[in-house]
Amino acid sequence: MKPAIGKILWVLLxxxxxxxxxxxxxxxxxxxxxxxMLFPDALTSKWWxxxxxxxxxxxxxxxxxxxxxxxxxxISTLAAFLSSRWxxxxxHRNGLxxxxxxxxxxxxxxxxxxxxxxxxRLGWNGSxxxxxxxxxxxxxxxxxxLFSGYWNERLxxxxxxxxxxxxxxFQRYRRVLFPLSRGVxxxxxxxxFLISWFEYxxxxxxxxxxxxxxxxxVYRYISxxxxxxxxxxxxxxxxxxxxxxxxxxxxxxxxx
Amino acid sequence: MRIRYLHRKAGLALHVLLTxxxxxxxGIYALLYSVGLAGSLAPGFTLRYWDSLISRGTLWQxxxxxxxxxxxxxxxxxxxxxxxxxxxxxxxxxxxxSRIFYLPLAMPALVLxxxxxxxxxxxxxxxxxxxxxxxxxxxxEFPELVNDPYGVGIIFVHFLLAFAFFSIYLDRVxxxxxxxxxxxxxxxxxxxxxxxxxxxxxxxxxRKTWPAVSxxxxxxxxxxxxxxxxxxxxxxxxxxxIVRMLSRFNLExxxxxFAIVFAYMMLSVLAVxxxxxxxxxxx
Amino acid sequence: xxxxxxxxxxxxxxxxxxxxxxxVREGDILSILGRSGSGKTTLLKxxxxxxxxxDGEVLLRGRPVLHLPPQKRGMVYLYxxxxxxxxxxxxxxxxxxLRVRKLPEKEIRQRTEQLLxxxxxxxxxxxxxxxxxxxxxxxxAFGRALIINPTLLLLDEPxxxxxxxxxxxxxxxxxxxxxxxxISVLFVTHDLKEALCMGDRIARMEQGQxxxxxxxxxxxxxxxxxxxxxxxxxxxxxxxSKKKNKDQ
Numbered sequence: 001m002k003p004a005i006g007k008i009l010w011v012l013l014x015x016x017x018x019x020x021x022x023x024x025x026x027x028x029x030x031x032x033x034x035x036x037m038l039f040p041d042a043l044t045s046k047w048w049x050x051x052x053x054x055x056x057x058x059x060x061x062x063x064x065x066x067x068x069x070x071x072x073x074x075i076s077t078l079a080a081f082l083s084s085r086w087x088x089x090x091x092h093r094n095g096l097x098x099x100x101x102x103x104x105x106x107x108x109x110x111x112x113x114x115x116x117x118x119x120x121r122l123g124w125n126g127s128x129x130x131x132x133x134x135x136x137x138x139x140x141x142x143x144x145x146l147f148s149g150y151w152n153e154r155l156x157x158x159x160x161x162x163x164x165x166x167x168x169x170f171q172r173y174r175r176v177l178f179p180l181s182r183g184v185x186x187x188x189x190x191x192x193f194l195i196s197w198f199e200y201x202x203x204x205x206x207x208x209x210x211x212x213x214x215x216x217x218v219y220r221y222i223s224x225x226x227x228x229x230x231x232x233x234x235x236x237x238x239x240x241x242x243x244x245x246x247x248x249x250x251x252x253x254x255x256x
Numbered sequence: 257m258r259i260r261y262l263h264r265k266a267g268l269a270l271h272v273l274l275t276x277x278x279x280x281x282x283g284i285y286a287l288l289y290s291v292g293l294a295g296s297l298a299p300g301f302t303l304r305y306w307d308s309l310i311s312r313g314t315l316w317q318x319x320x321x322x323x324x325x326x327x328x329x330x331x332x333x334x335x336x337x338x339x340x341x342x343x344x345x346x347x348x349x350x351x352x353x354s355r356i357f358y359l360p361l362a363m364p365a366l367v368l369x370x371x372x373x374x375x376x377x378x379x380x381x382x383x384x385x386x387x388x389x390x391x392x393x394x395x396x397e398f399p400e401l402v403n404d405p406y407g408v409g410i411i412f413v414h415f416l417l418a419f420a421f422f423s424i425y426l427d428r429v430x431x432x433x434x435x436x437x438x439x440x441x442x443x444x445x446x447x448x449x450x451x452x453x454x455x456x457x458x459x460x461x462x463r464k465t466w467p468a469v470s471x472x473x474x475x476x477x478x479x480x481x482x483x484x485x486x487x488x489x490x491x492x493x494x495x496x497x498i499v500r501m502l503s504r505f506n507l508e509x510x511x512x513x514f515a516i517v518f519a520y521m522m523l524s525v526l527a528v529x530x531x532x533x534x535x536x537x538x539x
Numbered sequence: 540x541x542x543x544x545x546x547x548x549x550x551x552x553x554x555x556x557x558x559x560x561x562x563v564r565e566g567d568i569l570s571i572l573g574r575s576g577s578g579k580t581t582l583l584k585x586x587x588x589x590x591x592x593x594d595g596e597v598l599l600r601g602r603p604v605l606h607l608p609p610q611k612r613g614m615v616y617l618y619x620x621x622x623x624x625x626x627x628x629x630x631x632x633x634x635x636x637l638r639v640r641k642l643p644e645k646e647i648r649q650r651t652e653q654l655l656x657x658x659x660x661x662x663x664x665x666x667x668x669x670x671x672x673x674x675x676x677x678x679x680a681f682g683r684a685l686i687i688n689p690t691l692l693l694l695d696e697p698x699x700x701x702x703x704x705x706x707x708x709x710x711x712x713x714x715x716x717x718x719x720x721x722i723s724v725l726f727v728t729h730d731l732k733e734a735l736c737m738g739d740r741i742a743r744m745e746q747g748q749x750x751x752x753x754x755x756x757x758x759x760x761x762x763x764x765x766x767x768x769x770x771x772x773x774x775x776x777x778x779x780s781k782k783k784n785k786d787q
Binding site: 009018021023024035092099101102111114144222245 | 264267268271272274355358360363364366374378380381387388416420424425471474481494498499502513529531538
């Protein structure tokens with residue numbers, strides 16, 4: 001590649017990637033911005049102030065989203081860590097792993113639509129617990145697939161050795177498996193967090209609009225034609241992943 | 257003495273339950289609903305919903321349109337990322353400025369779709385620019401880029417997300433598979449640049465990455481937020497159509513919606529099994 | 540102290556252990572020779588509780604152990620690789636077995652330091668495993684097993700990856716310590732010489748069964764053991780060089 005073309009390409013790419021966030025940031029601080037204005041007529045912080053006010057439950061929604069995503073990430077990572085270990089020891093590991101791919105490839109909102117009736121029967125629709133469980137149903141298989149390559153022969157042998165040295169199952173998790181797996185556990189925690197944090201379709205379907213997570217709020221402001229508040233909510237949605245990018249960019253590379 | 261492994265077996269049984277039950281229960285319910293055997297107003301066994309879906313062409317149209325969006329956005333982004341990675345010789349992500357490739361990955365599809373709407377719609381920023389430049393006199397004159405029949409807006413958002421992801425992913429594959437060294441040894445053996453590209457780089461990368469690319473394509477196929485904001489009601493992508501049909505109280509729409517759910521589930525199961533069976537596919 | 544009765548194990552159609560029976564006396568070192576794939580490892584894993592037999596019984600000091608999980612058997616299984624815990628330093632690797640038994644801190648310190656000293660590793664207690672040489676890693680792996688006073692040590696080709704000099708050093712050290720603590724050992728190897736110099740008794744694994752030789756001389760005399768062939772080889776070379784010397 002010729003240096004000049006390379007430079008132009010980088011500028012183009014940077015524009016393409018930075019533009020959405022930059023545009024939304026400007027939108028969130030503009031008092032009005034519509035056709036045919038190229039730039040907002042005046043800047044204001046009122047949308048941000050409103051979002052912190054109680055009438056606009058944006059901050060509350062962010063807290064709810066955080067709590068749900070943290071819960072989903074913790075439960076699904078832990079459950080998948082255990083079950084992927086048992087799978088690695090099982091004769092049927094290939095078949096068991098295959099099962100995890102089915103919910104993985106399915107559109108979450110379609111899955112929600114298909115099982116919605118069972119949530120209604122169980123009284124879980126429109127509740128936070130129901131949304132957490134529904135998120136778990138897609139975050140768990142993801143984490144299982146992520147862990148599936150992790151349990152190699154060496155790790156399993158080390159685990160067995162710890163057992164013959166007298167460590168019970170709980171001790172082995174505490175003293176050997178968890179400390180050795182810090183990296184992959186962190187990866188799974190962050191990525192399952194993002195799956196839940198970004199999820200809109202499943203949350204709105206199972207939550208019936210009664211569980212106002214941040215994504216549901218973004219959509220609500222968009223459909224109420226309030227682009228400024230939608231931009232504020234959008235930026236709040238982008239903030240934690242950006243933080244992750246700053247901590248460790250590897251956490252962001254995931255398939256969905 | 258087998259009792260020692262009981263907790264492991266119970267755990268794995270739970271795994272089967274968690275992964276298979278939602279799919280099986282949802283699939284069976286959808287099937288029953290679509291043939292008039294489930295739901296509060298079930299008329300009894302009938303094939304007329306399937307009949308009408310097929311004869312009106314709705315089923316094919318929905319699947320074909322989703323497949324079209326999937327093919328175009330994945331092919332476009334994969335090809336661009338591949339070209340970029342090859343011209344960068346697998347060292348793209350070693351540069352600190354490559355961090356910008358991670359920015360789209362930090363954005364939920366919903367937010368990017370919202371941005372695309374504000375940017376590309378008739379009353380959006382690009383249209384304003386065109387107006388100022390004197391190319392158009394009213395928003396109506398601006399070409400349809402969102403809510404358009406060709407799904408330009410949808411494809412743009414999917415392209416942005418997938419291009420960033422594929423660039424990072426392919427660059428890593430290029431480095432991990434030591435493709436640069438392979439090219440060198442091919443050159444030493446007398447292959448020209450084009451030949452080493454055609455006979456070494458492309459086959460190696462394609463063979464290594466196609467399972468992940470197929471999975472990515474399946475996500476695009478079932479995507480929801482992006483076509484919800486940027487699509488139109490006909491033609492319509494799968495997830496959006498399903499949700500719209502199921503949320504209506506029209507007696508005909510719900511069973512037909514469930515028929516599409518069932519067909520989509522079967523297709524997904526089939527895709528996973530094919531991916532597993534094929535050589536070098538899923539583990 | 541260890542009695543194995545009619546152990547059976549097969550994988551699909553392939554029978555690995557066929558009514559295998561033997562016993563080991565307190566403080567005895569039994570060398571087990573066998574080709575790779577002869578079922579030596581399977582036998583050790585069943586004894587350690589890492590695999591289940593299809594049938595049979597294992598008694599340790601008269602007590603059946605097959606129903607017990609590995610951590611309750613008091614048998615330590617050591618692999619060819621040292622498998623030191625990479626996140627723990629030398630001291631903590633050694634002390635592992637005491638920590639999981641929740642002994643008082645003072646006792647852990649005292650016992651670990653004593654053993655570190657005995658193994659010649661006293662100056663290395665703060666190091667991480669990757670900072671150690673192969674022989675040093677092996678010592679730590681040993682210490683980690685010995686510290687819990689195992690009733691039986693199961694060794695699966697423990698010196699297989701060491702160079703020949705370190706290997707001899709380790710064999711000596713190992714013999715000294717086992718004698719000192721009167722530890723009973725099952726020692727699996729495919730090295731004839733190692734089997735002969737380590738074991739009080741020698742056994743050979745073949746076709747899923749274990750043949751124990753009462754005396755070393757019986758082992759050497761048995762043509763199937765390969766010992767005679769080996770000796771003939773070396774004798775042949777000696778004769779040859781003698782003859783050459785004479786000719787010159």
